[in-house]
């Protein structure tokens with residue numbers, strides 16, 4: 001299906017998220033939509049999928065105008081979006097969930113069950129996916145949930161598919177299966193819009209790219225093209241995008257020591273007999289999602305209780321069994337992956353977040369000081385927003401900047417999940433500059449990431465998790481991408 005976006009504009013208050021953007025997705029092609037954080041990519045994808053109502057402009061599907069602002073109508077017209085967080089039903093089986101996505105009665109017996117099952121197997125086989133029809137959705141990995149959602153969209157007859165960062169949190173095998181499916185769909189005449197910050201994905205998949213900057217279309221190119229050229233088109237310079245190696249700032253002194261810890265969540269159990277991070281050190285935690293990394297971070301953050309005779313010492317403070325506020329007092333901070341829901345309060349403004357962080361002032365908030373502090377934070381952390389902007393109105397990258405701006409100045413231990421997920425290359429580098437500056441003052445940083453490049457570039461040591469087991473720490477300088485990949489695949493013995 002050929003899709004034309006004509007002179008699309010959309011503003012949120014004073015922010016012009018899309019400013020007179022025109023682009024065409026050809027039938028049978030994969031089109032990349034790139035740009036810095038806050039450039040307007042999600043807004044444009046939202047307008048095409050009907051989730052966001054445009055202020056001006058038109059969307060034409062094979063020449064026919066599509067009404068805006070109604071996802072069900074977009075879907076009926078053949079336009080579907082694969083969301084980063086799949087929209088599914090954790091309590092249902094895969095097949096039930098697949099059936100629920102389809103039109104028709106919800107009852108699921110006899111002939112209808114057979115029909116749905118046949119369709120499911122037909123699509124699954126066509127794309128070489130592996131999800132089991134009787135598995136409970138809540139137990140699927142991120143990649144499998146994505147496969148389920150994709151099959152659901154295709155069974156609805158989607159001919160234009162929008163994907164937003166589809167390879168985040170999925171395994172290499174699942175990524176290969178997804179890419180195979182997308183290429184197959186393009187061959188069959190579908191048009192695909194890929195929103196991504198991951199240049200290797202864009203280079204591997206796309207036929208053409210469009211680049212947004214501050215809401216405007218600033219460039220288009222046919223592929224093949226070099227990664228440097230793409231970066232240059234996005235940011236105006238290519239040099240800025242090269243990640244810097246952190247200066248060696250690790251010191252001898254232990255910042256955190258965890259001993260004899262046993263923690264469980266659901267069926268996942270993690271035993272850590274001896275984990276340490278030193279002042280100024282960066283320890284990377286690798287592994288597939290749900291392998292135990294998050295348990296270690298939350299344990300060290302005081303968000304999970306330690307059992308038995310475990311010991312947890314941060315600096316001079318012995319913290320095992322103490323409440324969360326004692327962890328904060330000891331200089332521990334935790335930055336969760338889910339910025340919008342766990343890290344920030346969606347309906348609160350930047351200024352309100354700054355007020356929450358300030359030491360208690362009795363019943364009175366010092367309004368002027370809070371406003372000034374919020375303005376300073378916005379300037380220092382280059383947040384694209386104003387003191388009165390609500391967290392839910394910020395783009396992903398600006399939410400992460402806000403989280404960083406809210407961290408206390410002095411920290412002993414900073415625990416982070418996916419510190420740069422969804423960030424553009426320049427923001428990623430900027431975030432790491434901030435983190436490395438903290439290391440130089442002695443803060444130990446422990447971070448989990450699914451980005452192998454990030455783990456190898458920024459960690460001093462890496463620990464790999466698989467099914468609740470942790471490898472011995474390995475110096476990042478001794479790790480290759482291949483070896484790290486094998487360890488993540490379960491060969492933890494390669495750490496020795």
Ligand SMILES: Nc1ncnc2c1ncn2[C@@H]1O[C@H](COP(=O)(O)OP(=O)(O)OP(=O)(O)O)[C@@H](O)[C@H]1O
Nearest residue numbers: 012017037038039040041042043393394395396397
């Ligand atoms: N619902 C909203 N209310 C207010 N402002 C919004 C809303 N959605 C987006 N914006 C603003 O519009 C601009 C474009 O945001 P958008 O999410 O489209 O960017 P993006 O390119 O997808 O960014 P990222 O790569 O960080 O996800 C940003 O300045 C953002 O803060």
